[in-house]
Amino acid sequence: MSLDLLKECKDAKRIGISGHVRPDGDCVGACLGLWQYLEKCFPAAEVQVFLERPADIFKDIKGFGEIDSDFPEEPPFDVFFVLDCAADRLGEAQKYYNTAGKTINIDHHVSNKGCGQLNHIRPEVGSTSELIYDLMDTERLDRELAMALYAGIIHDTGVFQYSNTTPATLEKAAKLIGYGFDFPKLIAETFYQKTYVQAQVMGRALMESIRFLDGACIVSAIDRKTMDFYNVEPKDLDGIVSQLRNIEGVDCAIFMYETNVLEYKVSLRSSEKLNVAEVAAYFGGGGHARAAGCNLTGTFHDCVNNLSLHIEKALKKWESEHDERDSGC
Numbered sequence: 001m002s003l004d005l006l007k008e009c010k011d012a013k014r015i016g017i018s019g020h021v022r023p024d025g026d027c028v029g030a031c032l033g034l035w036q037y038l039e040k041c042f043p044a045a046e047v048q049v050f051l052e053r054p055a056d057i058f059k060d061i062k063g064f065g066e067i068d069s070d071f072p073e074e075p076p077f078d079v080f081f082v083l084d085c086a087a088d089r090l091g092e093a094q095k096y097y098n099t100a101g102k103t104i105n106i107d108h109h110v111s112n113k114g115c116g117q118l119n120h121i122r123p124e125v126g127s128t129s130e131l132i133y134d135l136m137d138t139e140r141l142d143r144e145l146a147m148a149l150y151a152g153i154i155h156d157t158g159v160f161q162y163s164n165t166t167p168a169t170l171e172k173a174a175k176l177i178g179y180g181f182d183f184p185k186l187i188a189e190t191f192y193q194k195t196y197v198q199a200q201v202m203g204r205a206l207m208e209s210i211r212f213l214d215g216a217c218i219v220s221a222i223d224r225k226t227m228d229f230y231n232v233e234p235k236d237l238d239g240i241v242s243q244l245r246n247i248e249g250v251d252c253a254i255f256m257y258e259t260n261v262l263e264y265k266v267s268l269r270s271s272e273k274l275n276v277a278e279v280a281a282y283f284g285g286g287g288h289a290r291a292a293g294c295n296l297t298g299t300f301h302d303c304v305n306n307l308s309l310h311i312e313k314a315l316k317k318w319e320s321e322h323d324e325r326d327s328g329c
Contacts, residue, residue, distance in 0.1 A: 003120040005135050006041055008104060012078035015042070016100065018050045018093035019128075020085035022234055025190060027084040028054045029152020030106070030128040032063040034081060036145045037136055048074075050093040055235045057190045061151055062144035076100055083107065084128040087115040106131055108156075110277055111286025126164035127156035133172055146179035151186055158242070159191055163272065163290055198236050201226075205240045205255065212304075213312055216273075218244050219254040221264070221300050227257065234265065245269035252276065252311050256303060259295070264303055267293045274314035282310055 009015055017034055019027035031049050038047045053069040071092035080100035082090060084107055087097050097103055097115075105116030108131055110123035125131050129152025153173055157165045160173070177183045194202065201222065209220035222237065230236075234257060241255035251271040256264040266283075268276035269291050276292040283306070285294025296303040 003104070003106070003118060003135055005037075006137070008102065008118065009038060009042060009045070009079050012042070012045055012102075014075065014077045014079075015045055015047045016050065016074075016077035016080040016093075016096045017048065017083065018081070018090050018096065019083045020089040021052055021091040023051045023054045024238070025058070025155025026127045026129050026152040027051070028058045028061065028064075029148050029150070029155065030083045030132050032058075032061050032067075033129060033132050033145055033148035033152065034083065035063050035066070036148060037132070037140065040140055040145075048077075050096060052091060055238070057193070058151065060186075060189075061148050063148070071095070078102065079104065081106065082116060083132075085109070086112045106135070109286055109288065111281055111292075124166075126162070126166060126169050127153050129153050129156070130169060130172060133176075138175075141176075141179065143179045143181050146176040147181040147183075147186065150176040150181070150183060151190060154187055154191060159187055164288060194239070195236070197230055197232060198239075201230050201232055201236065202240050202243060205237075206243065209244060211250070213252075213308065213315065215249050216315060217252045217254065217308065217311055218247060218250050219256070219304050219307075220244060221256040222258070224258040224260075234259075241267040241269050245271075251315065254304070254307060256296075256300070262297055262299060264296050264300070265293065266296055266303065266307070267291075268307075273318040274311060279307065279310045279314065283307075 015038055017031050019031050035047055035049050049067050050071060051067050058064055076099040077096055079102045080097050082105045087094055103116040104118045105114050106120045108122055108125045108128050112121055114121050122131055129149045133149050205220040205222055209218050211218045237257055241253050244253035251273045253269045255267045259265050270276045275289045277287050277289050280286055280292035280294040283294040283296055287293055
């Protein structure tokens with residue numbers, strides 16, 4: 001049964017929206033897209049978005065300047081939306097979820113079992129922004145709203161190159177660009193373009209990467225000291241793991257950055273040979289079959305050894321299954 005956004009919000013005077021910590025393009029696009037939509041549909045209601053400050057590459061999306069990243073004390077919201085994650089990844093915004101009169105969770109991550117009183121979880125859909133599109137009355141779409149949703153879709157589909165891109169995704173994207181925003185500029189500036197310092201850090205990560213498991217896996221890590229040297233934040237490290245995955249012969253890429261002493265944030269990308277969401281889930285993380293993440297403690301070598309056990313097992317399982325298939329068994 002589909003979620004009726006307008007029905008669920010029709011009597012609400014205060015509506016809150018949030019997404020996960022370290023918001024990526026899909027999280028930002030979904031939150032700002034929903035914010036624009038509800039502002040149009042309920043002009044008398046107060047609609048607020050709470051996120052850790054997103055990267056400035058998204059500043060041209062309408063509503064970016066309205067994002068509250070200070071997380072002040074607020075009266076309870078009548079309706080509170082959790083987008084692109086479960087409540088345990090909201091960070092400081094979780095306090096709004098805890099006191100809200102009604103909670104609605106919209107997400108596409110297979111690891112999310114639903115945290116709201118109402119849940120709309122669709123792992124078969126490529127992005128949460130696409131889910132928001134599906135839940136809207138498309139007659140209310142305009143240029144700015146289309147731009148927000150398109151930004152989210154391109155970021156979680158890798159500009160339509162990831163396996164989560166479906167014919168339906170492309171059909172919706174085609175309709176969105178029909179609203180006339182400059183989509184080549186949006187793709188270039190939010191997905192591909194890097195600052196000089198970001199390019200330097202990526203170059204260092206690539207140069208210091210290590211291949212193992214007969215070259216099928218590659219790993220690189222940036223420690224806190226290096227991040228301080230380049231004066232970069234976690235959001236400046238976006239794209240490194242995907243670039244590692246693009247190396248010929250690599251089936252699994254691992255990128256780690258140090259968040260505290262002996263603590264790492266881990267990003268995983270893979271080919272069709274293994275489901276990295278299952279690997280990440282073993283360590284309390286999650287995500288998509290080809291893109292996932294988790295947090296690990298220990299030295300760099302401890303973390304790599306722990307991950308490699310599960311990655312190697314998954315690769316061997318795939319090879320065994322395909323050997324049987326090729327032999328006609």
